[in-house]
Amino acid sequence: MIKERMSRLEEQVAFQEDTIQKLDNALAHQQQQLMAAERKIELLMQQLQKIEVSQPQSMSDEKPPHY
Numbered sequence: 001m002i003k004e005r006m007s008r009l010e011e012q013v014a015f016q017e018d019t020i021q022k023l024d025n026a027l028a029h030q031q032q033q034l035m036a037a038e039r040k041i042e043l044l045m046q047q048l049q050k051i052e053v054s055q056p057q058s059m060s061d062e063k064p065p066h067y
Helices: 002-054
Strands: none
């Protein structure tokens, strides 16, 4: 009886350790993806700022000539 309980507990611990390792790997992968996405967003924001600075004032912001 005690050996059976001990064996069952060992199986549960092994399963939990495997699950924790898989979750840790998934979390590490997601963290890498998040960091890559943040870098891309930062680059896109910089590019957008350069475009906004280099373009003249938009025609939609100007008053029409008849005003």
